Amino acid sequence: MKHLIHLKVNGDDYELAVAPHRTLNxxxxxxxxxxxxxxxxxxxxxxxxxxxxxxxNVSSCLTLAVEANGQDIMTIEGLAPSGxxxxxxxxxxxxxxxxxxxxxxxxxIMSAKVLLDKNPNPDEPxxxxxxxxxxxxxxxxxxxxxxxxxxxxxxxxx
Amino acid sequence: MPLPKFKYLxxxxxxxxxxxxxxxxxxxxxxxxxxDLLIKMSLGAAAPEYxxxxxxxxxxxxxxxxxxxxxxxxxxxxxxxxxxxxxxKEKYDAVAHAASVxxxxxxxxxxxxxxxxxxxxxxxxxIPALMALDAEVTLARLGGKRTVxxxxxxxxxxxxxxxxxxxxEKITVPAPLPGSGTAYLKISPRSKVDxxxxxxxxxxxxxxxxxxxxxxxxxxxxxxxMRARKAESLLTGQQLTTDLINxxxxxxxxxxxxxxxxxxxxxxxxxxxxxxxxxxxxxCAQKALPPCAK
Numbered sequence: 001m002k003h004l005i006h007l008k009v010n011g012d013d014y015e016l017a018v019a020p021h022r023t024l025n026x027x028x029x030x031x032x033x034x035x036x037x038x039x040x041x042x043x044x045x046x047x048x049x050x051x052x053x054x055x056x057n058v059s060s061c062l063t064l065a066v067e068a069n070g071q072d073i074m075t076i077e078g079l080a081p082s083g084x085x086x087x088x089x090x091x092x093x094x095x096x097x098x099x100x101x102x103x104x105x106x107x108x109i110m111s112a113k114v115l116l117d118k119n120p121n122p123d124e125p126x127x128x129x130x131x132x133x134x135x136x137x138x139x140x141x142x143x144x145x146x147x148x149x150x151x152x153x154x155x156x157x158x
Numbered sequence: 159m160p161l162p163k164f165k166y167l168x169x170x171x172x173x174x175x176x177x178x179x180x181x182x183x184x185x186x187x188x189x190x191x192x193x194d195l196l197i198k199m200s201l202g203a204a205a206p207e208y209x210x211x212x213x214x215x216x217x218x219x220x221x222x223x224x225x226x227x228x229x230x231x232x233x234x235x236x237x238x239x240x241x242x243x244x245x246x247k248e249k250y251d252a253v254a255h256a257a258s259v260x261x262x263x264x265x266x267x268x269x270x271x272x273x274x275x276x277x278x279x280x281x282x283x284x285i286p287a288l289m290a291l292d293a294e295v296t297l298a299r300l301g302g303k304r305t306v307x308x309x310x311x312x313x314x315x316x317x318x319x320x321x322x323x324x325x326x327e328k329i330t331v332p333a334p335l336p337g338s339g340t341a342y343l344k345i346s347p348r349s350k351v352d353x354x355x356x357x358x359x360x361x362x363x364x365x366x367x368x369x370x371x372x373x374x375x376x377x378x379x380x381x382x383x384m385r386a387r388k389a390e391s392l393l394t395g396q397q398l399t400t401d402l403i404n405x406x407x408x409x410x411x412x413x414x415x416x417x418x419x420x421x422x423x424x425x426x427x428x429x430x431x432x433x434x435x436x437x438x439x440x441x442c443a444q445k446a447l448p449p450c451a452k
Contacts (some may be wrong), residue, residue, distance in 0.1 A: 042200060044268075058267050114263075129263075132263060
């Protein structure tokens, strides 16, 4: 039996009928065509599927869509809604070479956003701890950490 | 891998959840955060016909403290909230620390302490800390409930004394006694996110430099999280000396019954039980000192 759910994604309201076994990741990517959120390991280890739900970064691959009913969700697409100007974290990732193949990037940026929302002045260990649930198999961690440091600095000046 | 199909049940009250569990007994799994259950289902290790989601019942994520009753965690108390809670950090720091080193940021934002207990992995981070503090769980069923000490809760990997029609209603941890210190230490191949290769929880009550009470719990070195009871008895009533601490740690290593698996060898695990037990006792003793003596 399908369940009628209501999602707020990037500020937009959606009414959807979803089967219970479908994950938030599947619904975002397949039903809403928000393919910025990736599907990686499917076991909550890699962080590629990270979205922000009610201010917390969560694995969309381990969230049932029915259990996201009524929740406020932000995906990578919601960070730069105009499609023109990038969010300062995105800007810093581009500027400081923190993107290699790019597969981990949306998840990294969503975790970075939660980190900076909670702690606008993180030191390096704070950043590494905040990103510890996001794996980059190109192993470009130093540049990612640097980009987040720079983004924090920029956001504090703005 | 995609999840297999199942029917999702969304009780609005605790009583309704108990009734559903009784009705669909044997064909149903209860889901708290889902971070263990959904993985098992996608791997084919669990194939329930029904899943009961507890999230539609308001208020189950509570964290309460009372001077006489101690700490109470609701069945949906999140790992992230337990890890960050100022009162838990102050009075039950091993509990907060264990939650803070469980899995990843994202899993801690979804997973619950109760789920970590019910999943009953021998390596579960939260269990040695809670067991060292003599925690108990309340199990509810339609028309009744019982309490079980964590000491008596686990029967094997993934196996507990919970009956199919029972729900974990709450976790209770006694109020800390004066002079008590607690610690949870873990070692895993990767620094943060990995499953514990060895975990040690300890709780000492000190009067000056004499240990009045000791509980030492070893994780990931036996089919269930286990008390190192002979090691505990070496400390009880004794003055803490470096020699005694070393002897106790060696006894704990002797009591551990580890296996060799993908994470590490049995031999390494025994050695690490020695090292972590020694460190945990020292950490407890340090924390147990009154502030003026530090």
